[in-house]
Amino acid sequence: MHVALVEAGPDRRGVLANCTAAGMVAALVPRKNASNYGFATTAQAGLKQRSDFHPLGRGLGGGGAINSLMYLRGHRSDYDDWAAMGNPGWSYADVLPYFTKAENNQTHHDAFHGDAGPVWWKSCALTTPTTASSNRPAKRRACPSTLDFNGATQEGYNSVQVMMKGGERFHTGKAHINPPSGRAPEPDADDRHALTARSCSRGKRAVGVRCHGGQRQAPSPGGARSL
Ligand SMILES: Cc1cc2nc3c(=O)[nH]c(=O)nc-3n(C[C@H](O)[C@H](O)[C@H](O)COP(=O)(O)OP(=O)(O)OC[C@H]3O[C@@H](n4cnc5c(N)ncnc54)[C@H](O)[C@@H]3O)c2cc1C
Structure with a gap:
């Protein structure tokens, strides 16, 4: 099979592509730039007819190079509903092997995860005053916590799983086009x-x-x- 990649934006390297925070901050500055289409919505009735800023990634890695890094699959019932609507091959059991094949996950080692794929992610080990205060109401209301939003029990609260490698942002461009391992680029x-x-x-x-x-x-x- 031969693959061609056509991308409107630049190949992002350097601090914006690697630093986990910088890409996000740049995305939220309400202005368009080389890495962000920076669209505006139409006037919104719910915002008293104001339009809102709508960031969208541009360049290698697309949105993954400016997003919040959270790695979260759809809920298993979404996939099962699609299959039940007459779409064979889309049940959770059908798509799970593709998720696990894509993953190079550094935290969970069980039937829901893979550790030999190109896309790196890990559970976020960061505990800050912000994470503690956002967990407090969940605890107070006796919401269950889950250690793995992409595992057996998807509901619950905890720190998120993030697409990072070696402390740096990791996006699909790095996974498939500029692999850090120096693997040859995949597109022909x-x-x-x-x-x-x-x-x-x-x-x-x-x-x-x-x-x-x-x-x-x-x-x-x-x-x-x-x-
Ligand atoms: C600020 C922000 C935060 C987000 N946070 C999260 C998060 O934490 N977790 C999460 O799961 N999701 C998050 N998202 C959403 C997530 O990044 C996107 O859903 C995801 O990147 C979409 O992937 P995609 O491959 O469909 O498209 P994109 O990532 O949008 O990639 C499309 C690519 O195609 C290129 N392109 C488009 N049209 C053309 C054309 N005509 N010719 C050539 N190239 C073209 C674009 O330049 C772009 O690089 C966030 C998004 C943003 C903007």
Whole structure:
């Protein structure tokens, strides 16, 4: 199989891509920049017709390079509902092997998790006055705590699981395109700063994409880029 990657934004490296806090802070400054489309919503009736800032990641890693790092799957009942609605292959039991295959999880070692995949995450070990005060009301109301939001019991409170490696932000761009291990890049063709305008098809088969600037690019059998 050949894979081509087309990305409108830059390849983010350096402090914004690595520092767990800096990416978040940059995302919440209500302004668009190279790493954030910085959209505004339409006027919202519930906000007295004000529009709100809507950050959206741009560049390698997409939203994962500016988000809050929380690693949280959907609830198992969501997947089971999808399957029950007539979508074979979407039950929790069906999708769980794909979650575990993707994970390189550093905390939990059981049937719900994997530790050999490309996506690194761990339970957040941080205990701060903020986490203590947000846990207090849950304790007072006798809410159950859970050690693993992605495990056997998804409901409960506790510190979140985060996509981090070695104390640094870890996103899909790092997992698949710029792996820290130095593994060869996975896509056969890779174009940053390229905005896809439309896909091109031959009959019913998609054969490429047309990017802004008029470049047509498709994966080639030899793995080299063909334009
Ligand atoms: C501030 C913030 C905090 C968040 N916090 C969390 C969190 O803690 N936990 C969590 O699970 N989720 C969080 N999210 C949401 C999460 O980041 C997104 O749901 C996730 O990144 C979506 O992944 P995606 O691959 O669908 O799309 P994206 O990550 O949005 O990736 C799409 C990519 O495609 C590129 N692209 C789009 N159109 C084109 C085009 N025409 N041509 C070329 N390239 C194009 C974009 O530039 C972008 O890089 C947060 C999001 C934000 C913005």
